[in-house]
Amino acid sequence: MGRRHRRSKVTRVVNLVKKIIAFFFSHIGLCALVVGYALLGAVIFKAVEGPHEAEIQELVKSAREKAVDVVWNATFRVNRLDSKQWKKTVLDEVKRFKTVCMLSIRKGYDGKEYGKQAQWTFTGAFLYSLTVITTIGYGNTAAKTYIGKTLTMLYAIIGIPLMLLFLTNIGDVMAKIFRFLYAQSIRLKFRLILWHKKRKAAKIRRANSLVSRLTRGHRVKADSSVDSFGLGAGADVEDLLTARVEMEQLEVRETAAAQLESMTVPISLVVFTMLGYLGVGTTIFKVWEGWTFLESFYFCFISLTTIGFGDKFPSTSVSNTDEAQEKLVITSIYLLFGMALLAMCFNLAQEEVQNKTRWIADKFRSKEDDDD
Amino acid sequence: MLNPMYMNHRASTPNPQVSYQPSTSSFQRHHRPSSPGISLGPPSSPPSLYNLQQIASATGVDQQNNDVEELSAERLNLYLDKEEGEIENLEEEIDETTEKKWWLRTKRWFRLALPHFGLVLLSIGYTLIGALCFHHYEKPYEQQLRNETSRRIGELKNRVMDQLWRMSNNGTAYSTWRQTANDGMDELIRDVFWDYTRNYMTPDDVIYGDGPIKWSFMSSIFFSWTAITTIGYGHIVPRTDEGRVAIIFYALLGIPLILVTIADIGRFLATYIIKLHHGYMAVMSFVTNSCLKCIKWACCWIRLPRRHIPMPTLELLQRTQKLYPNNNNPTVAATAASAGGGTGRRKKQQRDNVSDAGTFDNISEINDGSEGGENENEGEEEEQIQFDPSNHEKRVSVLFILLIMLGYVAGGAYIVRWWEEWTFFEAFYFCFVTVTTIGFGDIVPANVDWLPATLAYIVFGLIITTMCIDLVGSEYIRDIHFYGRSLGRQFMTIGGKVVHLGEVFGYVAFLQKNYGLTAEQLTKLSQLPEEYLLDCLINGRQPDLNWIGGRPYVPPDIYYFKWIEHPRTLSFASDRVLQSMESLDLNTSRCSTARTLTPREYYQKILFQYCKQLQPEEPIADIDN
Numbered sequence: 001m002g003r004r005h006r007r008s009k010v011t012r013v014v015n016l017v018k019k020i021i022a023f024f025f026s027h028i029g030l031c032a033l034v035v036g037y038a039l040l041g042a043v044i045f046k047a048v049e050g051p052h053e054a055e056i057q058e059l060v061k062s063a064r065e066k067a068v069d070v071v072w073n074a075t076f077r078v079n080r081l082d083s084k085q086w087k088k089t090v091l092d093e094v095k096r097f098k099t100v101c102m103l104s105i106r107k108g109y110d111g112k113e114y115g116k117q118a119q120w121t122f123t124g125a126f127l128y129s130l131t132v133i134t135t136i137g138y139g140n141t142a143a144k145t146y147i148g149k150t151l152t153m154l155y156a157i158i159g160i161p162l163m164l165l166f167l168t169n170i171g172d173v174m175a176k177i178f179r180f181l182y183a184q185s186i187r188l189k190f191r192l193i194l195w196h197k198k199r200k201a202a203k204i205r206r207a208n209s210l211v212s213r214l215t216r217g218h219r220v221k222a223d224s225s226v227d228s229f230g231l232g233a234g235a236d237v238e239d240l241l242t243a244r245v246e247m248e249q250l251e252v253r254e255t256a257a258a259q260l261e262s263m264t265v266p267i268s269l270v271v272f273t274m275l276g277y278l279g280v281g282t283t284i285f286k287v288w289e290g291w292t293f294l295e296s297f298y299f300c301f302i303s304l305t306t307i308g309f310g311d312k313f314p315s316t317s318v319s320n321t322d323e324a325q326e327k328l329v330i331t332s333i334y335l336l337f338g339m340a341l342l343a344m345c346f347n348l349a350q351e352e353v354q355n356k357t358r359w360i361a362d363k364f365r366s367k368e369d370d371d372d
Numbered sequence: 373m374l375n376p377m378y379m380n381h382r383a384s385t386p387n388p389q390v391s392y393q394p395s396t397s398s399f400q401r402h403h404r405p406s407s408p409g410i411s412l413g414p415p416s417s418p419p420s421l422y423n424l425q426q427i428a429s430a431t432g433v434d435q436q437n438n439d440v441e442e443l444s445a446e447r448l449n450l451y452l453d454k455e456e457g458e459i460e461n462l463e464e465e466i467d468e469t470t471e472k473k474w475w476l477r478t479k480r481w482f483r484l485a486l487p488h489f490g491l492v493l494l495s496i497g498y499t500l501i502g503a504l505c506f507h508h509y510e511k512p513y514e515q516q517l518r519n520e521t522s523r524r525i526g527e528l529k530n531r532v533m534d535q536l537w538r539m540s541n542n543g544t545a546y547s548t549w550r551q552t553a554n555d556g557m558d559e560l561i562r563d564v565f566w567d568y569t570r571n572y573m574t575p576d577d578v579i580y581g582d583g584p585i586k587w588s589f590m591s592s593i594f595f596s597w598t599a600i601t602t603i604g605y606g607h608i609v610p611r612t613d614e615g616r617v618a619i620i621f622y623a624l625l626g627i628p629l630i631l632v633t634i635a636d637i638g639r640f641l642a643t644y645i646i647k648l649h650h651g652y653m654a655v656m657s658f659v660t661n662s663c664l665k666c667i668k669w670a671c672c673w674i675r676l677p678r679r680h681i682p683m684p685t686l687e688l689l690q691r692t693q694k695l696y697p698n699n700n701n702p703t704v705a706a707t708a709a710s711a712g713g714g715t716g717r718r719k720k721q722q723r724d725n726v727s728d729a730g731t732f733d734n735i736s737e738i739n740d741g742s743e744g745g746e747n748e749n750e751g752e753e754e755e756q757i758q759f760d761p762s763n764h765e766k767r768v769s770v771l772f773i774l775l776i777m778l779g780y781v782a783g784g785a786y787i788v789r790w791w792e793e794w795t796f797f798e799a800f801y802f803c804f805v806t807v808t809t810i811g812f813g814d815i816v817p818a819n820v821d822w823l824p825a826t827l828a829y830i831v832f833g834l835i836i837t838t839m840c841i842d843l844v845g846s847e848y849i850r851d852i853h854f855y856g857r858s859l860g861r862q863f864m865t866i867g868g869k870v871v872h873l874g875e876v877f878g879y880v881a882f883l884q885k886n887y888g889l890t891a892e893q894l895t896k897l898s899q900l901p902e903e904y905l906l907d908c909l910i911n912g913r914q915p916d917l918n919w920i921g922g923r924p925y926v927p928p929d930i931y932y933f934k935w936i937e938h939p940r941t942l943s944f945a946s947d948r949v950l951q952s953m954e955s956l957d958l959n960t961s962r963c964s965t966a967r968t969l970t971p972r973e974y975y976q977k978i979l980f981q982y983c984k985q986l987q988p989e990e991p992i993a994d995i996d997n
Binding site for chain 1: 554623774813814
């Protein structure tokens with residue numbers, strides 16, 4: 001009895017865990033999981049990399065102060081009248097300063113003053129987390145410390161499969177929605193065609209009634225011809241016209257049913273959707289950043305295909321204000337939704353390409369059979 | 373009742389007569405052992421099934437005879453399908469004899485290998501074309517930019533120093549001089565930063581005015597490859613408008629091409645990984661079986677002599693009945709202490725096996741909960757051991773995949789650091805970021821001489837990563853779909869135990885699959901209603917694949933018929949026999965008028981009749997006039 005009770009508890013716990021996992025990997029749970037994971041990454045990377053950034057900025061500042069002091073002291077140690085000697089000393093010091101500057105840039109210095117501008121704000125870290133798990137990887141903001149790099153690798157191992165899973169599921173859902181809307185548009189189109197056909201049928205029926213009214217004297221002959229096939233001239237023409245219109249309606253319904261059964265969205269529509277989304281992004285970044293049209297389109301394309309060169313990056317020339325942070329958030333949302341839309345387009349285009357390939361393969365196979 | 377029907381079938385179709393004759397002989401041979409199977413557990417049939425049997429046989433006198441005929445019909449269907457399988461095997465042998473010619477084999481091999489090599493060569497050619505294009509566009513711009521930058525920095529330096537010299541000669545105060553110097557330094561910092569981050573200058577470019585050429589042909593190849601694989605380091609990027617337009621179209625065509633190529637090679641490698649993992653699991657299962665044998669030997673358990681059951685169906689019935697025993701069997705134990713210990717150990721072993729399976733927890737708990745004898749435990753253990761290899765063939769463990777990937781990354785890190793001045797951690801970081809196509813670009817290979825080796829490493833790394841993600845991802849998605857579907861499932865009570873329906877049906881499918889049912893039969897099995905399957909499970913009876921359950925059978929070629937004969941569709945013949953018999957009816961006099969019409973013509977005739985019914989509108993119009 002005690003053992004059975006314990007097994008029952010174990011069963012209950014196992015089923016509860018399975019239900020929780022099922023919820024988290026359903027569509028809503030998966031979106032929440034991805035966003036939560038990105039927020040977690042933002043918190044971690046801000047905590048790890050923020051102090052390092054401040055340290056580097058302080059280093060460059062102190063190096064600059066030291067260089068200025070050395071040059072000032074050199075002014076008094078060297079004879080004032082000898083310009084060549086003084087220039088040589090100053091050049092050596094400037095060269096040493098540039099070396100320190102280069103090393104600091106390699107360590108992560110971004111040419112900004114301490115406290116005024118910082119890369120590793122919360123939204124900056126959020127965008128960094130998103131670029132890691134989507135494998136965009138701009139590289140403008142990159143982990144510099146040992147701990148930061150280690151955490152980036154662990155974060156990517158868990159995050160990249162999670163992101164692939166998210167894109168797969170959301171791509172499937174969006175493909176279904178897109179297909180449903182396309183089917184609705186097809187139904188609407190054929191409904192209009194049927195409406196025109198029915199109006200035509202009504203006109204023909206009205207014409208038939210007029211003709212029968214005009215041939216009132218031949219009514220007896222028309223009645224006798226009902227039982228036979230095609231003997232009476234008027235009745236035959238009327239029947240043929242009505243049958244033709246009915247057949248046209250039937251053909252329209254069959255065509256609509258065939259297209260709805262195949263349910264393949266054409267590639268041109270998919271490409272048009274993708275170009276539309278790129279156009280929207282191009283407009284947004286052009287207004288914000290002052291880039292040219294080509295530069296904005298270039299940035300959107302490089303980002304959504306996850307190449308991510310990083311030569312163009314939003315809010316580079318903007319200070320650490322609320323507006324800049326808001327832009328980073330909107331950029332993150334644009335990238336996340338854009339990745340899902342791209343997955344949807346790939347899904348639909350893949351189906352279409354598979355159908356075309358199968359059709360071509362069947363054609364080649366039949367040709368080979370004919371040759372054999 | 374069934375025998376005359378089959379006799380008529382043989383008379384009507386002379387061609388399959390030869391193939392069906394041994395099946396009837398096997399049917400007659402196996403007819404005798406079926407009666408002990410029935411006597412073991414007499415099933416109580418549901419009322420609807422009883423009515424169907426009564427209608428089908430048309431002789432509701434004896435229930436036992438109905439059961440006998442039903443079981444014999446099921447076995448006949450099984451053996452008919454097996455005979456068809458043998459016919460297909462004979463056809464395959466005939467095909468194999470014709471293909472012994474060497475040129476046919478060579479032709480087939482070329483046909484199989486040509487797409488793969490074509491994809492690889494196309495990818496390589498595409499990369500080289502892109503490299504030529506970018507090299508042509510970007511190299512002149514780079515030289516121009518370099519000259520301009522070195523000149524500008526030189527002018528800036530001279531201007532700042534002249535200004536400082538004049539101020540020091542004039543005897544300016546320290547604070548003013550200091551501010552001027554700081555401003556000059558800030559301007560230098562800003563310019564150096566701009567050159568480093570925007571124009572991608574190296575320190576040698578900035579300080580000495582010379583350095584390695586970035587857009588050499590090898591670097592262009594590297595850039596092209598990292599672009600179309602979406603790594604995108606960004607250490608060299610197109611700066612001109614022509615270069616940017618070129619990269620957009622280049623990536624638009626190149627990324628799908630590379631994805632297809634890498635997926636193709638990854639799938640090719642995945643088969644080897646699965647075989648390797650299967651071999652590993654075979655060794656582990658061998659070790660496990662050895663441990664089990666040692667445990668059995670230590671317990672000094674003597675196995676009772678079990679009767680050899682000739683028919684698999686009967687064995688299936690017995691095992692199915694063991695799953696859900698209506699009454700408890702008497703327990704047999706040699707010694708209380710040794711039996712208790714052995715039972716505990718076996719249950720632990722069963723629990724371990726079940727945890728490997730993952731989706732059969734509830735069934736195993738039901739088995740553990742039942743107070744059956746040791747024979748049942750041994751039977752369950754054998755079933756679990758049989759189940760494990762088939763399960764492990766399909767899935768590859770996540771840790772194994774992670775070990776492969778991290779091993780490749782670590783190996784690459786160990787190799788790459790020889791020609792790059794990196795620490796092991798930096799090399800590992802670079803390899804990881806590259807292989808996962810993140811591609812930050814903060815650490816990039818600087819040694820141009822060893823760039824082909826780096827490129828080769830990246831190529832194989834991407835293939836291995838794609839393969840690993842595909843294997844693990846497909847497994848996760850399958851589990852997630854199972855969990856997602858399990859939410860909608862119900863929990864039912866069978867034999868006093870709470871059972872998850874999906875797992876029960878999965879287990880039933882496993883049992884059926886283990887005994888050689890075809891995929892078509894499994895499909896039919898899945899289409900059967902759940903209540904019927906549960907009844908078969910509870911009563912220890914094999915489900916009838918052609919069970920109709922009160923619905924009239926509607927043939928696909930409905931246009932050719934004016935009527936549907938109800939008793940014929942309730943027979944337990946296979947679909948093929950049923951269709952052939954129905955097709956013969958076209959020659960009878962009842963359907964003579966329908967035989968000459970196609971469905972469209974038949975529909976047009978109905979349409980004309982419908983149009984003529986519209987004529988009574990005319991007299992009404994005349995009356996109005």
